[in-house]
Amino acid sequence: MHASELNRVRFSTGIVDSSAVVPLLACAYATIATPLMLLAFNSSLAEAYESHWQNKVFWPAMAAISVVLGVRNSSRLRLPPHIGCLLAYLAFAGTSVLWAVNPELSLIRYVQQVMIVTAIVLPLMLIGRTADIMRGLFLCFAFGAILNVFFITGTSPYSGYFAGKNYLGEFAGVALLLAFHEALYSGFRRTLGIMIACVAIALLLLSDSKTSIGLAILAPLVAGLTLVIARTTRLSPAIILLSIPVGYTVLSHVIPSFNVNRISYMLYGDSTFTGRTLIWDFADYEIWRRPLHGWGYQSFWLAGPDSPSILDAQNWIKTMPNAHNGYVDTKLEMGYIGLGLLVTFITATLHAIGRAANRDPVRTWGVLSLALFVITYNFLESLWMRAYEFLWVVFLIVAADISGHGQPVRLAKRQQPRR
Numbered sequence: 001m002h003a004s005e006l007n008r009v010r011f012s013t014g015i016v017d018s019s020a021v022v023p024l025l026a027c028a029y030a031t032i033a034t035p036l037m038l039l040a041f042n043s044s045l046a047e048a049y050e051s052h053w054q055n056k057v058f059w060p061a062m063a064a065i066s067v068v069l070g071v072r073n074s075s076r077l078r079l080p081p082h083i084g085c086l087l088a089y090l091a092f093a094g095t096s097v098l099w100a101v102n103p104e105l106s107l108i109r110y111v112q113q114v115m116i117v118t119a120i121v122l123p124l125m126l127i128g129r130t131a132d133i134m135r136g137l138f139l140c141f142a143f144g145a146i147l148n149v150f151f152i153t154g155t156s157p158y159s160g161y162f163a164g165k166n167y168l169g170e171f172a173g174v175a176l177l178l179a180f181h182e183a184l185y186s187g188f189r190r191t192l193g194i195m196i197a198c199v200a201i202a203l204l205l206l207s208d209s210k211t212s213i214g215l216a217i218l219a220p221l222v223a224g225l226t227l228v229i230a231r232t233t234r235l236s237p238a239i240i241l242l243s244i245p246v247g248y249t250v251l252s253h254v255i256p257s258f259n260v261n262r263i264s265y266m267l268y269g270d271s272t273f274t275g276r277t278l279i280w281d282f283a284d285y286e287i288w289r290r291p292l293h294g295w296g297y298q299s300f301w302l303a304g305p306d307s308p309s310i311l312d313a314q315n316w317i318k319t320m321p322n323a324h325n326g327y328v329d330t331k332l333e334m335g336y337i338g339l340g341l342l343v344t345f346i347t348a349t350l351h352a353i354g355r356a357a358n359r360d361p362v363r364t365w366g367v368l369s370l371a372l373f374v375i376t377y378n379f380l381e382s383l384w385m386r387a388y389e390f391l392w393v394v395f396l397i398v399a400a401d402i403s404g405h406g407q408p409v410r411l412a413k414r415q416q417p418r419r
Contacts, residue, residue: 019069019126022062023397024136026119029058030390031171032144035162059112062119069123076126082348082399083121089341090117093297093385096334100296102303109298112387117396124400133401134366135189137394138182141175142196148172148203157208166381169209170391173216173373176200180220181366210268211380215373223368227357237354237368238347273380276324282313283323287331294335297385301329322386326378330385342384346375349399356402370398 037054070077079087093110100106124133148160148168157165179200182193204213226237233240252259261271272278286300286308294300301309301322310318323329330339353371357364374383374395383389 019073019123020133020136022066022069022123023120023133023400024140026062026116027137027390027393027397028140030393031140032147034388035167038163039161059115059119063115066119066122069126073126078125080352082345082352083125085341085345085348086117086121086399089338089345089385090114092334092338092341096294096297096338099293100299101307102299103296105303106296106299109387113385116387116393120393120396121400124397127401133397134178134181134363137397138178138193138196141171141178142192144171145175145196145199145203149199152206156206158206160203160207165207166209166212168203169207169212170377172200172203172207173212174370174391174394176204176216177220177366177369177373180369181362184362211377214267215376219373219376220365220369223365223372226368227361227365230354230357236351238350241350241372242347276380279317279320279323280325280328282317283328283332286312287335290335292335293337294331294333297333300332322382324381326382326384329382349402352402367398367402370394
């Protein structure tokens with residue numbers, strides 16, 4: 001074994017493969033550094049990513065380092081199908097700049113997105129199954145969870161160091177899922193996982209984010225049930241999970257009273273998902289105007305004085321930064337072509353996760369729980385391909401990392417969970 005390979009083994013059997021350092025730095029920047037920067041400068045997420053010099057330095061630097069890593073280790077590069085679907089989705093987003101309402105702003109946002117995807121996906125395509133990116137991701141969220149405790153001030157609901165309670169809820173939900181996974185391993189990993197789980201639960205309750213609390217409970221249960229069904233029926237988890245929205249669509253047509261408004265009333269005591277359905281009604285009309293290719297990548301909401309949201313929307317909807325639904329925003333920006341590419345990427349990722357179930361069921365359960373948390377959250381918030389949303393960064397890490405676990409173990413084995 002060469003010395004370089006030996007060093008890689010020693011590093012990867014500790015926390016993560018050395019190639020995963022850049023993606024983990026990107027995650028820490030999105031989940032810890034950026035919110036603290038917003039708090040210090042009292043600015044919005046969009047302002048931070050488009051005007052603050054820190055972002056203009058950090059992401060280009062991370063992307064450049066990733067490219068260098070890719071060039072130096074080109075023999076280890078591979079392009080699994082779901083990453084190919086991601087690149088197709090990203091490429092069409094870039095193409096949509098050509099017909100965007102504000103091409104210059106759309107291009108700036110797109111280039112930024114390319115740098116983020118490059119910084120996360122490219123290095124993770126270089127690692128193999130010996131790496132434990134989930135542990136590195138957990139340590140990042142564990143540090144952020146502890147740090148958030150010191151920012152719990154004022155009156156409830158609390159937001160910690162984030163811009164709002166929902167962001168704290170999202171963060172705490174992911175931290176809890178990672179802590180659940182970590183607690184399944186023996187020794188200090190289990191102890192730390194239980195400790196962070198307690199902190200994450202406290203943050204969830206203090207945030208009063210009902211969506212995050214519900215999904216933090218539901219996602220691991222659905223992930224576990226899906227893997228059991230997949231093992232019994234030998235069906236892909238993608239097929240099993242896609243049956244849920246298909247079943248809802250069929251049921252809503254058979255029983256007209258069973259619709260989004262009814263579900264919202266059952267969950268929140270409000271039939272509009274706190275006003276979201278009004279935004280979606282407006283968005284549906286705008287989608288109908290450009291159904292095939294949309295209005296251009298991030299060129300609909302607040303994209304200048306000529307943006308459709310300002311010209312066509314009424315009252316408070318004019319001020320919305322997005323449609324509070326990642327799938328609706330994808331249709332708005334890139335039409336049904338873009339939505340088809342997004343769904344294909346998600347489906348391929350779920351299938352890739354399922355392929356690792358037999359080799360490492362515990363890890364697969366943790367990864368699928370995270371994926372389901374983000375996928376479901378996008379029905380109420382717009383997170384897909386948003387530069388300033390840390391849940392998008394988490395999903396990119398999950399999608400890129402799972403590709404390495406289709407490779408055979410040649411060097412060393414990770415610590416296995418105690419049965």
